Amino acid sequence: MGFINIISIIAAYFIGTKYFDEYQIVILVSALSMFILIIGYLIVQSFERIADASRMKTDFLNIATHQLLTPLSSIRWITETLLSEKIDSSPTQTNEYLQMIRVSSQRMVKLISDLLDVNRIEEGRIQMNPQPVDLHQTTDDIIKEIMPQNEFKEVEVKLEHEGENFLVFIDPTRLRMVIQNLIDNAIKYSISKKDIQIKISSHNSLVKFEIEDKGIGIKKSDYDKMFQKFSRGRTIKFSTTGSGLGLFIAKFVIEKAGGKIGFDSEENKGSRFWFILPEYKPR
Amino acid sequence: MTKILFIEDELSLQKTMTDFLKNEKYEVVNAYDGENGLTIAQKEKPDLILLDLIIPKMDGFSVLSTLKSSAETSAIPVIVLTNLEGTKDVEQALELGATTYLVKANYTLEEVITKIKDSLQKI
Numbered sequence: 162m163g164f165i166n167i168i169s170i171i172a173a174y175f176i177g178t179k180y181f182d183e184y185q186i187v188i189l190v191s192a193l194s195m196f197i198l199i200i201g202y203l204i205v206q207s208f209e210r211i212a213d214a215s216r217m218k219t220d221f222l223n224i225a226t227h228q229l230l231t232p233l234s235s236i237r238w239i240t241e242t243l244l245s246e247k248i249d250s251s252p253t254q255t256n257e258y259l260q261m262i263r264v265s266s267q268r269m270v271k272l273i274s275d276l277l278d279v280n281r282i283e284e285g286r287i288q289m290n291p292q293p294v295d296l297h298q299t300t301d302d303i304i305k306e307i308m309p310q311n312e313f314k315e316v317e318v319k320l321e322h323e324g325e326n327f328l329v330f331i332d333p334t335r336l337r338m339v340i341q342n343l344i345d346n347a348i349k350y351s352i353s354k355k356d357i358q359i360k361i362s363s364h365n366s367l368v369k370f371e372i373e374d375k376g377i378g379i380k381k382s383d384y385d386k387m388f389q390k391f392s393r394g395r396t397i398k399f400s401t402t403g404s405g406l407g408l409f410i411a412k413f414v415i416e417k418a419g420g421k422i423g424f425d426s427e428e429n430k431g432s433r434f435w436f437i438l439p440e441y442k443p444r
Numbered sequence: 445m446t447k448i449l450f451i452e453d454e455l456s457l458q459k460t461m462t463d464f465l466k467n468e469k470y471e472v473v474n475a476y477d478g479e480n481g482l483t484i485a486q487k488e489k490p491d492l493i494l495l496d497l498i499i500p501k502m503d504g505f506s507v508l509s510t511l512k513s514s515a516e517t518s519a520i521p522v523i524v525l526t527n528l529e530g531t532k533d534v535e536q537a538l539e540l541g542a543t544t545y546l547v548k549a550n551y552t553l554e555e556v557i558t559k560i561k562d563s564l565q566k567i
Contacts, residue, residue: 223530227498230527234548235456241553243458247467261456 162201169193205345221390224405228272232265239265275406277388281412289332289417296336296368297327297361303340304359316357324363327437331418339414340370342407343434347374350432363440371435379426387424388412407429411436445548447471451481451491451507452525453499457548461494464553465560478502482510485517492564494556495532495542497526505536512541521563525556 173193177186239258242248252257281287297320304318329336347357356375361368379387391411415422415436426432448465451460453476462472473488475481477500485493485507493511499503504524511517521543526533534545543563546556 223528227527230529230547230549231454232458234527235460237549238460238553239456240465245553247466248463248490258459261459265456292470377494 162197166194166197166201169197171356188240190201190202203281211297217389221405225272225276229269232268235265238260259387260262275410279406280411287413289335289414291330291332291418293328293443294331294333294336295327296370296438297322299333300340300359300361300370303337303344307341307344318344318357318359320359320361322361324361324368326363326442327361327368328441328443329418329420330441331370331420331438332414335414336418339411339436343370343372343412346407346434347372347376347432350374350376356431366440366442367437368440369435369437374432375431378430378432379424380428384426388422445469445471446471446492447488447490448560449473449475449481449485449488450494450552451475451478451504452494452496452500453477454496457496460553461556464557468557470560474498478504478507482507483557485511485520488515490520492560493520493522494525494560495522497524497528497537505540508540508542510539521566523556523559523563534541 163435169194170190173190174186175187176301181189230325239262243255243258301320304320308318344357344359352376358373360371360373362371363369364440386410388408390406412422415438418434418438420438421424422434422436424434446469450458450461450465450472452474453561458476460470465472473484473490475484479494479501480505481495481499481563482502484490495504495507498540499507501553508522508524509518517542523538524542524545525548527545527548529547537545543566544559546559551559558559
């Protein structure tokens with residue numbers, strides 16, 4: 162690019178001397194140089210974006226492959242253990258292993274489902290079935306369902322609400338997925354699992370959902386990647402489950418319902434994810 | 445009794461491998477994250493370490509690097525046991541001093557045990 166710039170300047174100078182005075186030549190050469198530098202910058206930026214996208218795609222494929230292979234390995238090793246004559250499994254132990262197979266297969270189904278959703282979103286084929294949904298009731302139901310599960314044994318989620326009408330118009334299944342994903346993330350990235358707080362508020366015809374954790378937080382350099390697909394956002398050191406697709410799908414679902422989603426975070430202190438939806442007023 | 449430290453966050457993989465190792469009369473110490481794994485390695489000086497790479501708090505590469513740069517733990521053979529299949533990951537782990545790199549999905553428990561016995565025999 163520098164070479165092209167020099168040649169262009171020299172050419173412009175010699176051509177310019179035939180038709181313009183010195184002052185005009187200086188302006189011509191400066192303008193041409195600036196133009197070439199801007200074009201060069203834009204070309205380099207485009208290539209960097211392509212390289213970045215390619216890197217993120219490779220990164221995602223590595224992560225998705227790893228995430229699928231992990232539960233598959235679990236199922237394989239568990240069945241090997243159960244079938245092995247060397248290991249004497251009691252009925253309790255056998256039951257424990259079978260539960261693990263169930264959890265592993267659920268993880269695989271979830272990942273594949275997320276991958277298909279992303280594909281449908283990108284092709285504009287995703288089906289949504291919006292209905293009036295009570296955001297507070299839905300959140301409360303989800304918390305009551307997941308808390309008794311073993312993996313959430315030490316988790317404490319506090320739910321508060323402020324306001325009166327928490328009705329929103331959105332696909333209820335998709336909304337559940339969004340809330341579940343935000344709760345899972347808050348738990349996954351928390352240092353102390355007892356500090357998850359959810360607040361639902363209704364104000365000025367908007368219903369707001371906020372979930373706060375006192376966890377590892379998000380690096381500033383990751384802020385613009387959080388809702389992109391293929392991105393893990395928070396450092397992979399702390400992230401051993403999940404596909405990096407949940408927030409991408411969540412953003413689509415919320416925005417499709419006329420809402421907005423975002424977050425505030427401070428590294429090593431915690432994060433607060435929120436979304437806002439228009440209040441639904443029955444006629 | 446030969447002591448093996450298994451650093452792995454996936455509960456089902458921990459449990460099945462531990463059962464098989466105990467059946468082979470190995471003493472097994474478990475760690476579910478990198479930081480804890482490193483602390484146990486430094487304290488207990490196991491005869492061999494099985495190390496996953498994608499683990500909480502401190503990833504496997506960092507654990508491996510720290511183990512191999514410390515005089516106390518550098519001689520402990522480390523078998524990387526992961527589902528990361530990339531060439532760069534394999535190269536990085538071996539450069540950092542891993543004895544063997546095994547992709548979990550490609551090995552049965554019995555096969556992993558064979559690799560462990562091979563590594564221990566070489567010491």
